[in-house]
Amino acid sequence: MQANLPPTSPMPALLQTIGWWLRPLGFMEKMRARYGTPFTMKLSGQGNFVVLTDPADIRALLTAPPEVLHPGEGAALLEPVVGPNSVILLDEGRHMEQRKLMLPAFHGDRMQRLTGLMAELTDRELDRWPLDQPVELHERLQALTLEIILRAVFGLDEGPRLDRLRELMPQILTFGESPVSLMPPLQRLMRGRGRFGRFERDRAQADVELYALIEERRQEGAGERDDILSMLLGARHSDGSPMADVEIRDELMTALVAGHETTASSLSFSFEQLARSPEVTERLASDDDAYLDATINEVLRRRPVLLIPEPRLVKQPFEVGGITYEPGVVLTAGAYLVHHDPAIYPDPYAFKPERFLERKPGTYTFLPFGGGRRRCLGASFAQLEMRIVLREAARRFTVSAAGPRTAPARRMITITPGDGARVVLHARRKARTDSGTKTSSRPASQAKVPSSGVVTSPEPIINARAASTASVIGLTSAND
Numbered sequence: 490m491q492a493n494l495p496p497t498s499p500m501p502a503l504l505q506t507i508g509w510w511l512r513p514l515g516f517m518e519k520m521r522a523r524y525g526t527p528f529t530m531k532l533s534g535q536g537n538f539v540v541l542t543d544p545a546d547i548r549a550l551l552t553a554p555p556e557v558l559h560p561g562e563g564a565a566l567l568e569p570v571v572g573p574n575s576v577i578l579l580d581e582g583r584h585m586e587q588r589k590l591m592l593p594a595f596h597g598d599r600m601q602r603l604t605g606l607m608a609e610l611t612d613r614e615l616d617r618w619p620l621d622q623p624v625e626l627h628e629r630l631q632a633l634t635l636e637i638i639l640r641a642v643f644g645l646d647e648g649p650r651l652d653r654l655r656e657l658m659p660q661i662l663t664f665g666e667s668p669v670s671l672m673p674p675l676q677r678l679m680r681g682r683g684r685f686g687r688f689e690r691d692r693a694q695a696d697v698e699l700y701a702l703i704e705e706r707r708q709e710g711a712g713e714r715d716d717i718l719s720m721l722l723g724a725r726h727s728d729g730s731p732m733a734d735v736e737i738r739d740e741l742m743t744a745l746v747a748g749h750e751t752t753a754s755s756l757s758f759s760f761e762q763l764a765r766s767p768e769v770t771e772r773l774a775s776d777d778d779a780y781l782d783a784t785i786n787e788v789l790r791r792r793p794v795l796l797i798p799e800p801r802l803v804k805q806p807f808e809v810g811g812i813t814y815e816p817g818v819v820l821t822a823g824a825y826l827v828h829h830d831p832a833i834y835p836d837p838y839a840f841k842p843e844r845f846l847e848r849k850p851g852t853y854t855f856l857p858f859g860g861g862r863r864r865c866l867g868a869s870f871a872q873l874e875m876r877i878v879l880r881e882a883a884r885r886f887t888v889s890a891a892g893p894r895t896a897p898a899r900r901m902i903t904i905t906p907g908d909g910a911r912v913v914l915h916a917r918r919k920a921r922t923d924s925g926t927k928t929s930s931r932p933a934s935q936a937k938v939p940s941s942g943v944v945t946s947p948e949p950i951i952n953a954r955a956a957s958t959a960s961v962i963g964l965t966s967a968n969d
């Protein structure tokens with residue numbers, strides 16, 4: 490084992506893993522406060538994770554040659570869902586080849602063509618949101634982001650196949666909630682059994698539908714469709730050959746895994762924040778596009794749903810920040826910590842969209858979508874979707890808090906609002922498509938966003954279970 494790693498806690502790996510798992514924000518903040526950066530997290534079954542936070546180090550990390558660092562290897566646990574051809578699992582030449590096939594489909598200009606469909610699905614979902622009573626928006630936003638992916642990425646039309654996949658996909662995605670999902674050797678042991686067996690049966694049924702869809706669309710030939718599947722059907726490998734059915738299937742599933750929960754949680758955090766920032770909601774209701782984008786950036790800064798982008802496994806000795814890391818160590822960018830560094834973002838715990846009106850997000854200081862040659866392929870897709878949903882919601886509703894702020898909870902590898910984004914919506918005025926009643930806007934919650942700017946976490950605790958574990962492992966922070 491490498492001797493000169495950055496400092497780590499004396500806590501055994503198991504307790505560090507529990508801290509990282511149950512209370513990830515507090516754990517990272519505490520590590521930074523006690524040991525400085527970079528620091529090392531010892532994670533059971535996953536090895537030594539070195540967390541980098543210096544923008545120059547992050548630049549070196551994200552631009553390292555592909556044979557030196559392997560992000561794909563570290564994501565192997567996703568293989569049962571996404572399949573072996575997934576861009577997320579590959580490294581070096583195969584990764585680049587697959588990424589090139591997908592890039593045009595996700596290009597920003599191309600995304601604009603999906604605006605109409607996204608707006609229609611958003612209207613349909615928002616029409617159903619109840620008013621003047623507490624509502625947990627997270628599950629509704631999950632339904633919306635799933636529908637948008639099935640229609641805009643998978644290219645499904647209304648009908649029995651869409652109905653079937655709408656039911657199967659959430660079941661398949663719960664795979665990630667079981668501990669088996671975290672350990673590939675356990676996955677092999679559990680084949681055909683228990684919850685994993687159920688997952689395999691659901692996946693087989695979904696695959697039948699997906700291969701039938703791909704076949705039908707190949708028969709149909711090139712049409713006028715704007716969905717991602719159409720683009721993938723038209724994509725060509727460097728030798729001119731089309732993508733195989735299994736490659737297309739794997740990349741569709743990759744978009745689902747990478748884009749569903751991430752977007753739903755980012756939107757959920759947006760509403761959690763709007764409930765505490767009435768002035769922001771007011772401004773979003775006007776047609777100020779620059780402010781809308783700044784607000785989305787600020788949500789993604791304050792609540793990056795992936796606290797760290799894909800961890801990079803060192804394959805060849807790699808020097809960064811004066812330390813040469815040996816093969817086997819895992820390096821990662823501490824996105825959440827960078828986003829809450831007062832030297833980079835003054836008053837970092839305050840929610841201030843204006844900061845992104847004053848300056849553009851920095852390539853190595855704004856990391857919700859990671860960076861370099863692994864940067865999120867769906868970033869433009871997700872930003873477009875967030876723009877459409879937030880603008881329409883702000884036009885229709887004012888938002889107030891339904892209770893005290895809770896800390897984010899972990900959901901697989903992402904974080905999500907601990908209370909499911911429980912808010913109260915009030916009708917603002919006649920909506921674009923429905924017959925909502927015209928009412929005056931009501932002041933939103935009095936809850937205040939902390940604005941300390943000091944590097945101790947003002948994050949609230951998650952829940953009793955997490956709090957007691959946190960105290961057992963000595964991780965309660967000043968504000969707990």
Ligand code: HEM
Pocket residue numbers: 560576577578588642743744745747748749751752755794795797798799800856857858859860861862863864865866867868870871
């Ligand atoms: C707000 C929503 C989203 C967030 C915060 C997010 C974040 C991320 C992050 C942090 C990475 C890893 C980047 C790295 O390690 O450098 C990633 C990769 C990826 N994301 Fe997203 N994502 C979002 C939405 C989406 C959507 C909607 C899609 C597709 C429809 C998508 C597709 C992908 C793919 C394919 C990759 C793998 C790229 C590669 O390995 O080359 N993401 N995303």
